[in-house]
Amino acid sequence: MELSKETxxxxxxxxxxxxxxQPRRIPIVSTADNAFCLEYAGFNLKTEQYSVDENLxxxxxxxxxxxxxxxFALYARFPHLYKILGSTNFVPGADGFLQHPEVCxxxxxxxxxxxxxxxxxxxxKVLPRIHKEIGKGGFEGQKAVSKAYxxxxxxxxxxxxxxxxxxxELGRSTYSFVGAISSTPFDVLSxxxxxxxxxxxxxxxxxxxxxxxxxxxxxxxxxxxxxPHSNHYNRTFIPLHMxxxxxxxxxxxxxxxxxxxxxxxLDKAGVGANIFVEQDWMRYLDYLNELPQxxxxxFEYGDPAVIKEKLGTRHILTGLYPLGILKTHTKQECxxxxxxxxDKLAPGGRYAFGFDKCLLRLNDVNVDNLKxxxxxxxxxxxx
Amino acid sequence: xxxKLKSEYYRDLPETLEKYEVFEEAIPYAAESLxxxxxxxxxxTMYLIV
Amino acid sequence: MLDYKLLTQTLGDLxxxxxxxxxxxxxxxxxxxxxxxxxxxxxxxGMGIVGDLFEKGEYFVGDLIFAGELLTEAINVLxxxxxxxxxxxxxxxxxxxxxxxxxxxGKNIFRSMSExxxxxxxxxxxxxxxxxxxxxxKELNSQIIGMSGVLTLAIDSMKDTVEALRLEGxxxxxxxxxxxxxxxxxxxxxxxxxxxxxxxxxxxCQNWV
Numbered sequence: 001m002e003l004s005k006e007t008x009x010x011x012x013x014x015x016x017x018x019x020x021x022q023p024r025r026i027p028i029v030s031t032a033d034n035a036f037c038l039e040y041a042g043f044n045l046k047t048e049q050y051s052v053d054e055n056l057x058x059x060x061x062x063x064x065x066x067x068x069x070x071x072f073a074l075y076a077r078f079p080h081l082y083k084i085l086g087s088t089n090f091v092p093g094a095d096g097f098l099q100h101p102e103v104c105x106x107x108x109x110x111x112x113x114x115x116x117x118x119x120x121x122x123x124x125k126v127l128p129r130i131h132k133e134i135g136k137g138g139f140e141g142q143k144a145v146s147k148a149y150x151x152x153x154x155x156x157x158x159x160x161x162x163x164x165x166x167x168x169e170l171g172r173s174t175y176s177f178v179g180a181i182s183s184t185p186f187d188v189l190s191x192x193x194x195x196x197x198x199x200x201x202x203x204x205x206x207x208x209x210x211x212x213x214x215x216x217x218x219x220x221x222x223x224x225x226x227x228p229h230s231n232h233y234n235r236t237f238i239p240l241h242m243x244x245x246x247x248x249x250x251x252x253x254x255x256x257x258x259x260x261x262x263x264x265x266l267d268k269a270g271v272g273a274n275i276f277v278e279q280d281w282m283r284y285l286d287y288l289n290e291l292p293q294x295x296x297x298x299f300e301y302g303d304p305a306v307i308k309e310k311l312g313t314r315h316i317l318t319g320l321y322p323l324g325i326l327k328t329h330t331k332q333e334c335x336x337x338x339x340x341x342x343d344k345l346a347p348g349g350r351y352a353f354g355f356d357k358c359l360l361r362l363n364d365v366n367v368d369n370l371k372x373x374x375x376x377x378x379x380x381x382x383x
Numbered sequence: 384x385x386x387k388l389k390s391e392y393y394r395d396l397p398e399t400l401e402k403y404e405v406f407e408e409a410i411p412y413a414a415e416s417l418x419x420x421x422x423x424x425x426x427x428t429m430y431l432i433v
Numbered sequence: 434m435l436d437y438k439l440l441t442q443t444l445g446d447l448x449x450x451x452x453x454x455x456x457x458x459x460x461x462x463x464x465x466x467x468x469x470x471x472x473x474x475x476x477x478x479g480m481g482i483v484g485d486l487f488e489k490g491e492y493f494v495g496d497l498i499f500a501g502e503l504l505t506e507a508i509n510v511l512x513x514x515x516x517x518x519x520x521x522x523x524x525x526x527x528x529x530x531x532x533x534x535x536x537x538x539g540k541n542i543f544r545s546m547s548e549x550x551x552x553x554x555x556x557x558x559x560x561x562x563x564x565x566x567x568x569x570x571k572e573l574n575s576q577i578i579g580m581s582g583v584l585t586l587a588i589d590s591m592k593d594t595v596e597a598l599r600l601e602g603x604x605x606x607x608x609x610x611x612x613x614x615x616x617x618x619x620x621x622x623x624x625x626x627x628x629x630x631x632x633x634x635x636x637x638c639q640n641w642v
Contacts, residue, residue, distance in 0.1 A: 127432070131431065182433065196498060201498075218384055219388035324613075360584070
């Protein structure tokens with residue numbers, strides 16, 4: 001596809017950003033959920049969210065209306081796929097919005113076989129528990145897996161193609177903030193395999209198993225985090241979960257080594273990481289600083305001045321804008337907050353404007369405030 | 384930390400060629416059509432647990 | 434003879450093996466029910482230490498979850514010597530995650546910590562409709578109602594639920610907890626208190642009874 005002049009210019013913003021050079025203005029990233037776009041476009045989550053085409057139409061509308069530098073939505077959870085699989089890890093609530101109840105796919109006495117061969121244990125033990133249609137086994141189970149595998153890549157392909165097209169037509173960047181998505185080995189182990197409750201006990205009762213299981217997951221996480229189109233600009237998104245819930249000595253032994261090896265593995269393959277630093281990571285900033293140069297950190301919490309001082313000369317920062325005030329504060333107050341953050345974080349480059357959380361639902365913000373802040377940043381963010 | 388994937392349920396390219404009795408000389412033609420799917424299957428698997 | 438202070442301290446330190454060893458030894462001495470209740474009290478006091486250390490930033494959420502597991506395990510060891518005696522609870526808390534929200538980790542942490550503090554907790558699960566809160570509140574006549582939620586939409590659900598409760602004349606104290614709750618949200622919802630910290634939430638409830 002031949003890229004338009006506008007898109008090439010917007011791409012340049014991100015190329016400079018990720019190369020550690022000062023771009024001509026501050027790039028604006030977006031991590032809105034497709035559910036937000038569906039609601040914004042007037043669709044209903046209970047019905048239209050099952051159609052990939054309606055999702056893409058909604059994302060296109062939001063991308064056209066909100067002055068961001070990339071395609072507006074992160075469309076990473078596929079409601080139709082979870083239905084095909086009878087999934088228990090992502091379930092629509094009464095209003096249709098997909099939620100993530102706690103699941104436990106791996107029993108405590110299965111650690112050894114998991115450490116020995118994680119992929120085999122995932123298919124033999126974990127997936128039949130988490131996805132009920134797979135659990136049926138026999139023809140029904142095989143059919144569910146075949147349908148899901150086809151649907152997954154068909155959906156990804158459609159999204160990839162449509163995103164390129166809409167970006168190019170609307171002058172947005174063709175680089176995605178979320179080129180691939182994959183969690184750290186410890187988070188994979190804790191979230192859906194052992195569950196938060198299970199892992200919290202394991203960390204104290206059998207740390208050596210936790211350590212070995214996280215290490216065993218590393219090659220799988222790397223394969224999932226590196227897609228054919230992944231590179232330094234089409235980056236892998238890594239949402240962090242359990243780190244802040246651990247004591248530092250547990251973090252240092254159980255979370256950090258496979259996390260660091262994972263980001264270094266991506267780097268070795270030429271793939272950049274956009275890390276969503278969820279919760280409060282202020283006590284771990286020195287660890288984060290050790291990750292390969294020009295890693296992006298989207299912070300949810302923390303003092304911008306401290307973060308800038310510790311990480312801002314080696315890495316790239318985004319996030320920290322409190323999304324919640326877009327609903328509760330006046331337009332001027334919202335703009336003032338953007339100005340405050342930009343003044344702290346933008347000097348010298350290595351900064352993209354972004355929110356502290358993913359924008360999930362239409363009701364989370366006052367849309368006029370959102371639009372006002374994005375327009376302000378585009379103007380005020382010129383270097 | 385070992386970054387190589389070893390599993391009873393995964394085959395790397397040489398193993399795949401051996402399993403399907405494909406000549407080594409066929410690598411340029413078989414790599415994507417045979418091994419590509421094997422790699423994509425890992426990505427799909429991980430999606431189901433994150 | 435069980436050293437209750439040592440039990441409290443080892444539980445506060447989350448030293449699982451020591452806690453269980455102490456209790457197992459204690460059970461073999463064939464203690465009276467009163468002594469067994471005192472042991473339960475010592476464990477609960479240990480959970481108080483856990484809560485304090487969490488508030489001070491020395492313990493983290495993972496430690497709270499583990500503490501809840503440890504307490505359950507400790508009470509299970511004591512069960513044979515506790516008898517069927519009715520220990521009087523500090524008060525009753527009706528607890529649930531509000532409608533539209535399917536998350537339960539925060540709610541479960543709050544439940545184990547308030548049980549440890551001596552409350553009887555009736556947990557009615559996740560995605561609980563306002564009507565269900567009302568029906569259960571009328572049935573139990575609990576002093577306190579706790580509502581949990583993680584999604585921002587939970588704020589609206591909490592508001593509906595509080596309105597429904599008040600409309601039906603339920604006058605229990607209401608505390609809301611979870612990621613999206615703030616002072617502003619609390620005022621909007623009409624709850625009596627809010628918290629993003631389970632340990633603090635338990636303290637608020639203790640002050641109410």
